[in-house]
Amino acid sequence: MATQDYTTMAAPFIEAAGKTYLDDLTSAIGQFKDTDLSTIMGRQFVASPTALTTQAEALAPGLGSFQPFLTQAQGMTGPTAYQAYMSPYQQDIIDTTLAEFDRQTQAGLPSLAAQAISAGAFGQGRGQVAEAEFASNQARNRAALQAQLLGQGFAQAQNLAQQDFGRNLTLAQQSPALVGQQISALTGLGAQQAARQQQLLTADQQLASRQALQPLEAAQQFGSGVTSLIAGYPGREVITAGAPAASPLATGLGTASTLAGIYRIVNPAKQNPIQISLGGGKS
Numbered sequence: 694m695a696t697q698d699y700t701t702m703a704a705p706f707i708e709a710a711g712k713t714y715l716d717d718l719t720s721a722i723g724q725f726k727d728t729d730l731s732t733i734m735g736r737q738f739v740a741s742p743t744a745l746t747t748q749a750e751a752l753a754p755g756l757g758s759f760q761p762f763l764t765q766a767q768g769m770t771g772p773t774a775y776q777a778y779m780s781p782y783q784q785d786i787i788d789t790t791l792a793e794f795d796r797q798t799q800a801g802l803p804s805l806a807a808q809a810i811s812a813g814a815f816g817q818g819r820g821q822v823a824e825a826e827f828a829s830n831q832a833r834n835r836a837a838l839q840a841q842l843l844g845q846g847f848a849q850a851q852n853l854a855q856q857d858f859g860r861n862l863t864l865a866q867q868s869p870a871l872v873g874q875q876i877s878a879l880t881g882l883g884a885q886q887a888a889r890q891q892q893l894l895t896a897d898q899q900l901a902s903r904q905a906l907q908p909l910e911a912a913q914q915f916g917s918g919v920t921s922l923i924a925g926y927p928g929r930e931v932i933t934a935g936a937p938a939a940s941p942l943a944t945g946l947g948t949a950s951t952l953a954g955i956y957r958i959v960n961p962a963k964q965n966p967i968q969i970s971l972g973g974g975k976s
Contacts (some may be wrong), residue, residue, distance in 0.1 A: 707923055714916045721908035727784035728905050738898040740891040746883030755872035759865035766861035778857070782848045787839060794838055798831040 742750075768774070780786070 696800040712918045714919050717912040721912040725909050733905050734899040738894045740887045743883040747877045749876045749879035752876050756869045758868040762865035764816055766858050769858040775852045778850040778853035779846060782876045787842045791839060791843055794835050818905050878914055
């Protein structure tokens with residue numbers, strides 16, 4: 694006589710859900726495996742330099758704009774630097790001034806002669822001495838005047854050279870500083886534009902990644918639900934046919950004892966043991 698066994702199995706709708714989960718998971722893995730990763734990651738999602746950044750980079754050579762001013766300033770040093778700043782009318786001024794001095798000197802001779810005549814010394818030694826002394830004094834005065842004019846021209850030229858030297862040094866400092874400020878401003882604005890562009894590219898990359906992973910994530914989430922159902926929904930008992938027993942009484946008692954022990958291990962919450970009817974039915 695054949696025996697009857699009882700097997701605990703999941704509910705039919707859980708089995709169907711499990712099969713659907715496996716089918717979806719297999720399909721999702723296949724789709725993701727065939728996905729071209731270059732469409733969801735790569736340098737196309739990195740923001741390119743903006744026009745302002747490019748403009749700032751183009752101004753970089755201007756940081757060396759100090760060199761011409763520094764070179765010119767170097768040429769304004771040394772003992773002959775003043776020569777380039779001498780007035781082109783210097784000699785004309787000297788000549789004109791000395792000519793006027795000579796004219797006034799000549800105008801003073803009659804007055805000197807008149808004084809000698811009044812003193813009764815005209816043509817005498819005292820008169821000649823007075824004239825010689827007058828001429829000597831005027832010559833010294835003339836030389837002093839000429840030296841004074843030359844000194845004034847030299848001092849003026851030196852002063853102009855020093856001023857120009859200082860201006861060139863200032864320009865050598867200010868020129869690259871102004872270019873640097875312009876580069877800094879353009880770089881800052883370019884960075885702000887690049888940051889906004891990068892935000893858009895990052896959002897596009899995240900969307901592409903989620904779209905590529907959506908089938909796999911949905912299958913995994915569905916599988917989590919199926920797992921929860923399997924763990925929390927009670928199983929069902931299914932009768933399965935066993936092999937004929939050689940000794941109905943011994944085999945029946947042994948099978949009943951074995952199945953009851955296994956069932957208690959698999960489903961410890963159920964305390965009632967499975968009873969097997971030796972006559973072919975369940976009691």
